[in-house]
Amino acid sequence: MAALTSQKVRASFEQVLHVDRDGGGNGATLVSVKDGDNGTTFAIQLATDHIALVDGAYMQVDKIAARDGDGLYIVDDGDNGLFIKDGGMALLGDTANANMTLGLTINQGANDDEIIALKSSDVAHGMTTIAETDTFGIIKKKANDTGGLYIRGLNDGTTVALGLQGIAASASGTKTTGAGAPVSIIANKVNGTGAQAMGADENLLTVVNNTLTEFIVDAEGDYHYDGTGAAYDRFDDAVVTRALSLFRDGKDVIQTQFDDWIKANGPDLVEMKIIGKDSISKEPFTHKERRDRGLLNGARLQKLHNGAIWQGRLLDQAIINTVRELMPDRFDDLLGKNMEALGIGHINLLAA
Numbered sequence: 001m002a003a004l005t006s007q008k009v010r011a012s013f014e015q016v017l018h019v020d021r022d023g024g025g026n027g028a029t030l031v032s033v034k035d036g037d038n039g040t041t042f043a044i045q046l047a048t049d050h051i052a053l054v055d056g057a058y059m060q061v062d063k064i065a066a067r068d069g070d071g072l073y074i075v076d077d078g079d080n081g082l083f084i085k086d087g088g089m090a091l092l093g094d095t096a097n098a099n100m101t102l103g104l105t106i107n108q109g110a111n112d113d114e115i116i117a118l119k120s121s122d123v124a125h126g127m128t129t130i131a132e133t134d135t136f137g138i139i140k141k142k143a144n145d146t147g148g149l150y151i152r153g154l155n156d157g158t159t160v161a162l163g164l165q166g167i168a169a170s171a172s173g174t175k176t177t178g179a180g181a182p183v184s185i186i187a188n189k190v191n192g193t194g195a196q197a198m199g200a201d202e203n204l205l206t207v208v209n210n211t212l213t214e215f216i217v218d219a220e221g222d223y224h225y226d227g228t229g230a231a232y233d234r235f236d237d238a239v240v241t242r243a244l245s246l247f248r249d250g251k252d253v254i255q256t257q258f259d260d261w262i263k264a265n266g267p268d269l270v271e272m273k274i275i276g277k278d279s280i281s282k283e284p285f286t287h288k289e290r291r292d293r294g295l296l297n298g299a300r301l302q303k304l305h306n307g308a309i310w311q312g313r314l315l316d317q318a319i320i321n322t323v324r325e326l327m328p329d330r331f332d333d334l335l336g337k338n339m340e341a342l343g344i345g346h347i348n349l350l351a352a
Contacts, residue, residue: 019046112144125156227299232272237308244269244301274300317350
């Protein structure tokens, strides 16, 4: 661009814009745009291959559109930023995704920290060694070198930090291997370029307390849990199981002549941790009533059943020993024949 020599822009023509550097704006060199009398330098700067604004200036527009089908880049001075591909796909840190038509792709390169952080000025959880205090949700890699998805929720006020909800248009009561539900957790392992079912005894799901696994569901649907806790040997376990049935299902249980002397009741079951300690009903309750109540503790209930089975076996043995004393000559032969007839000949009797 040639410089003005004998020509002049009149000072009164302030509405006329110009650049006053000879050769200014050639190539990537930026020059300022001024008014007619050089009294005002505008925020815009020009070069032959791009337009810029001076540092600190901003542009107000209703729409930024790509000039052609090559897409639109919005980048920083290091060429890092957002690429909007023709068709609407948005990509951060990448320029292509063959498996996406319309959506968002984020490639964080070799970085291992948060890839998505959700914040709120209402949140101040204080767990700053984990996340910034106003961050309530994080998505990141599970393992730095191998991937996996890690979702973390942070809460500074209530007991729930991460919720998962599925809302379906219909429901299913099917109880088969093909059943579905509004929330479905699916486990697979790698098979070439695809995925396959988990193998025999392989774990599908774990529930972990900080770093210790407490509950596992495996490929056959078997579940495994720590289940630590005291046994109930000082109780009459069979009677306690009956008390539980009467307490929770009293109206549906056929009463017997022995139920009236069952002493265990709701508070006892809570103390034994067989039912939840925080029942909805705060009123006194007994096995004669059916009210809102706490949930069952499956691990403790299994311990109770195991104890009842063993106590029942000991009681049987006590009866056997008593009858043997009364019939020392014939008892063992008769008992053996009867056990064989019932198909339980393989059961060993306890030593007297």
